[in-house]
Amino acid sequence: MTAVAALSEDVSTYLARRARWSPLEIAFWVFAFATIWLFPGKYLILKDTAILALFALSLDLILGFAGILSLGQAAFFGFAGYFTGLAAKYGVINEPVVALVLAGVVAATLGFVTSFLVLRGSDLTRLMVTLGVSLMLGEVANRYSDITGGADGLQGVTIAPILGVFRFDLYGHNGYVYCLIVLFVCFVIARRIVYSPFGLSLRAVKGNSLRASAVGIPVNGRLVAIYTVSAAFAGMAGALLTQTTAFCSLDVFSIDRSADLLLVLIIGGTGYLYGGLIGAVIYRFMQDYISTLTPQYWQFWIGLMLVGIVLVGRERIGGWNEALRAAISRFFARFVSRSATLGAAAPDGG
Amino acid sequence: MLTILFDGIAYGMLLFVLACGLSVTLGLMNFINLAHGAFAMAGGYCSVILVNRMGVPFALGLPIAFLVTALLGGVFERTLYVHVYARSHLDQVLFTIGLVFMSVAGVDYVMGSSQQFVRIPEALQGQFNVFGIGMGKYRLLIIVICGLLTIALQLMLSKTRFGSRLRAAVDDQRVARGLGINVGAVFGITFAFGSGLAGLGGALGAEILGLDPTFPLKYMIYFLIVVTVGGTSSITGPFLASILLGIGDVAGKYYVPKLGAFVIYAIMIVVLILRPQGLFARSAAR
Numbered sequence: 001m002t003a004v005a006a007l008s009e010d011v012s013t014y015l016a017r018r019a020r021w022s023p024l025e026i027a028f029w030v031f032a033f034a035t036i037w038l039f040p041g042k043y044l045i046l047k048d049t050a051i052l053a054l055f056a057l058s059l060d061l062i063l064g065f066a067g068i069l070s071l072g073q074a075a076f077f078g079f080a081g082y083f084t085g086l087a088a089k090y091g092v093i094n095e096p097v098v099a100l101v102l103a104g105v106v107a108a109t110l111g112f113v114t115s116f117l118v119l120r121g122s123d124l125t126r127l128m129v130t131l132g133v134s135l136m137l138g139e140v141a142n143r144y145s146d147i148t149g150g151a152d153g154l155q156g157v158t159i160a161p162i163l164g165v166f167r168f169d170l171y172g173h174n175g176y177v178y179c180l181i182v183l184f185v186c187f188v189i190a191r192r193i194v195y196s197p198f199g200l201s202l203r204a205v206k207g208n209s210l211r212a213s214a215v216g217i218p219v220n221g222r223l224v225a226i227y228t229v230s231a232a233f234a235g236m237a238g239a240l241l242t243q244t245t246a247f248c249s250l251d252v253f254s255i256d257r258s259a260d261l262l263l264v265l266i267i268g269g270t271g272y273l274y275g276g277l278i279g280a281v282i283y284r285f286m287q288d289y290i291s292t293l294t295p296q297y298w299q300f301w302i303g304l305m306l307v308g309i310v311l312v313g314r315e316r317i318g319g320w321n322e323a324l325r326a327a328i329s330r331f332f333a334r335f336v337s338r339s340a341t342l343g344a345a346a347p348d349g350g
Numbered sequence: 351m352l353t354i355l356f357d358g359i360a361y362g363m364l365l366f367v368l369a370c371g372l373s374v375t376l377g378l379m380n381f382i383n384l385a386h387g388a389f390a391m392a393g394g395y396c397s398v399i400l401v402n403r404m405g406v407p408f409a410l411g412l413p414i415a416f417l418v419t420a421l422l423g424g425v426f427e428r429t430l431y432v433h434v435y436a437r438s439h440l441d442q443v444l445f446t447i448g449l450v451f452m453s454v455a456g457v458d459y460v461m462g463s464s465q466q467f468v469r470i471p472e473a474l475q476g477q478f479n480v481f482g483i484g485m486g487k488y489r490l491l492i493i494v495i496c497g498l499l500t501i502a503l504q505l506m507l508s509k510t511r512f513g514s515r516l517r518a519a520v521d522d523q524r525v526a527r528g529l530g531i532n533v534g535a536v537f538g539i540t541f542a543f544g545s546g547l548a549g550l551g552g553a554l555g556a557e558i559l560g561l562d563p564t565f566p567l568k569y570m571i572y573f574l575i576v577v578t579v580g581g582t583s584s585i586t587g588p589f590l591a592s593i594l595l596g597i598g599d600v601a602g603k604y605y606v607p608k609l610g611a612f613v614i615y616a617i618m619i620v621v622l623i624l625r626p627q628g629l630f631a632r633s634a635a636r
Contacts, residue, residue, distance in 0.1 A: 123439040300455030306448025
């Protein structure tokens with residue numbers, strides 16, 4: 001009995017130590033919000049980056065923490081995007097924040113329903129099923145073009161001001177701030193999930209689902225839960241895109257979108273939450289740069305990069321990244337302990 | 351009605367020739383090759399260049415397309431793919447999707463993004479009328495060629511020494527290796543051969559499937575359906591799956607055009623839920 005109590009004590013102190021915000025993380029977010037004033041001319045690309053980061057975060061939750069290989073995140077992205085667009089077009093829900101939350105709920109419902117499909121089978125089966133679901137939705141959106149606008153996209157969407165106060169202006173200032181805040185809130189939620197005992201059990205499932213079930217973790221239940229949460233996040237990213245562009249096209253369901261998302265995560269690294277964010281920044285700016293060089297053929301370079309990353313080895317790139325993070329956090333730890341003489345325990349680098 | 355059935359069978363046969371290489375690579379190396387369609391596209395473009403630009407006769411263009419793609423596949427296998435077999439599925443997916451992107455953009459750059467057609471000889475155009483069933487001559491040719499190929503493949507797998515090595519390697523790679531079978535070489539040859547078949551399929555199917563740079567992305571899902579639904583342990587599984595898929599797709603597009611490919615995806619998902627190992631898989635082979 002006492003042994004169990006001591007163990008749970010151990011686990012909770014371990015989790016509490018891991019969950020502490022490191023100075024590096026705080027610096028990251030301070031910088032992220034500082035971009036609002038630092039780069040006033042870049043709001044559009046920054047906004048896209050924030051949305052992509054949220055989308056990548058959703059994939060990281062299932063791929064990096066639960067080990068579900070999915071090519072179908074675009075299903076939730078697009079579904080919620082169309083939901084938001086249609087709701088705003090027909091004047092059902094105009095207020096962006098309410099619409100955003102509802103879009104999250106709708107996407108989560110879809111995620112919950114389809115999550116039972118990914119529980120069975122191997123990686124390939126999962127890949128096919130997730131891909132199949134998003135292709136199916138894309139096909140439906142294409143066929144019912146009288147509702148969705150088909151290949152021309154959903155037009156005539158008017159989005160009300162945020163909270164009835166902040167209008168989406170032409171320069172994208174309010175839109176960017178809105179996206180950034182949503183990203184931050186979602187990130188905090190994701191962080192809370194990941195550093196909870198629930199998150200720890202997910203890691204166990206990813207490591208070895210058979211052994212995880214042997215120590216009493218309800219594997220399927222955990223996978224369903226995280227898949228649903230991830231769907232909600234992806235849905236919110238889709239809703240943000242529709243709201244900030246006042247437009248929604250079939251492109252939201254395309255397989256390119258899901259594949260790009262994988263690339264984003266791979267650039268940034270999986271399984272530590274910031275991977276998606278950093279990857280989104282690198283990917284979006286790189287894509288912008290390459291597509292101004294060769295507007296038509298930028299896909300080639302993206303492909304080349306994917307091939308290169310795999311051939312060099314993700315671990316090597318991830319390792320470089322990890323070493324850098326460890327070095328920076330050591331530096332910060334020393335800096336903090338010297339200046340505040342708190343003698344804080346060194347954060348163990350994520 | 352019967353014409354639909356006939357077209358569906360032709361389409362399905364074509365899908366089988368395109369996808370059977372994929373099923374072997376997946377079954378043998380447990381390797382997810384999303385770039386299989388790129389080889390099919392290579393074959394298609396190869397025949398376009400040969401027949402339309404250089405005036406090579408169509409009947410000669412097909413085997414050349416096969417050889418060129420097989421060579422291409424072999425080179426890629428030896429230089430690039432060989433490094434990725436032991437990696438995780440995530441790496442394989444990333445790698446092959448990267449190849450798909452490169453091939454799409456590369457072909458776009460070289461050949462332009464418009465749809466290409468292979469010039470088919472006069473003798474193969476038009477259709478027969480047998481008992482009131484309209485049969486396109488070209489489709490009949492496809493059925494004949496693909497049918498012969500299927501029989502040849504089946505014989506090769508079941509009767510030759512190489513076939514039995516291949517089957518042994520698919521069933522249990524470790525034991526096969528222990529018995530002195532050079533699994534790597536068997537795999538390399540099979541990969542090249544499978545790519546060649548895909549190239550032949552691409553060349554034959556350019557007329558029916560349409561050939562443009564997005565081909566690998568557009569048909570990737572079809573190949574994967576054939577493989578996952580058909581299972582990877584035999585050649586009859588993917589064959590039946592592709593015939594079913596072909597008939598289903600043609601009939602679906604004919605009778606409920608509003609839903610289009612929806613029917614196919616729905617069927618695939620249902621099958622995968624009920625039988626994750628594929629419709630025709632032997633139970634618990636490993």
